[in-house]
Structures are given as C-alpha cells and as structure tokens.
Amino acid sequence: MKMLVATTVEEYREKLQQFFSEQKVQFYNEFEVKGVDKGYKSKHRVGNWFSDGDYSTDHIAFFTIIEDDQANQIMANLNQCKNDMPKCNIKAYILNIEQMV
Known part of the structure; x- marks a missing residue:
C-alpha cells in the first residue's frame, strides 16, 4: 500500500478532483491549507525594504x-x-506505508 499526497493552489482544486475520478481513486481526503513562501531563495543583499x-x-x-x-x-x-x-502547480508525493491498523 502507498499513500498519495497531492497539493496545489485553490484554483486547481476541480482539476485535481477530476484527475482523481479519471484515475478511479475510490476515496480521498481533502483539506484547505495555507502555503507560505518565506522568500529565502532570492534575498537581496540589503534586505527587503517593502515588506x-x-x-x-x-x-x-x-x-x-x-x-x-x-x-x-x-x-x-x-x-x-x-x-x-506547463504552468501547472500540482505537486504529488508517494509514501510507503510500513504498517496500518
């Protein structure tokens, strides 16, 4: 057994729901999350003056x-x-399940 975890921006919700239906995923859990970008990748040498x-x-x-x-x-x-x-913002991960109850 595997666990599939997928995340995307709210605008792609219906696209991912449709994708799961096409893939015959019988059940899934869905929840809203807040994605946070800390902006560490492009830090300017003098800092961020605007925010x-x-x-x-x-x-x-x-x-x-x-x-x-x-x-x-x-x-x-x-x-x-x-x-x-190409601009699709869907990320998916497969995790092995070692044990289940």
Missing part, C-alpha cells in the same frame, strides 16, 4: 491510500498532465 512579512497563498491538499500498481500509474499520468499544462 517584512511572509507571502501566503490558499492551497488545497489531498491524500489517499492506494495499491502499489495504481500509485505508479497515477504518477505517470500526473506527469503527463503536468507536461500538457
């Missing part, structure tokens, strides 16, 4: 438990989907 706060965006996160073979197929299809939409 000292974090930049946050509305995101949506999904997770589900799926079979190994389904996980591989979903990731392959999601990669193809992202190739078709």
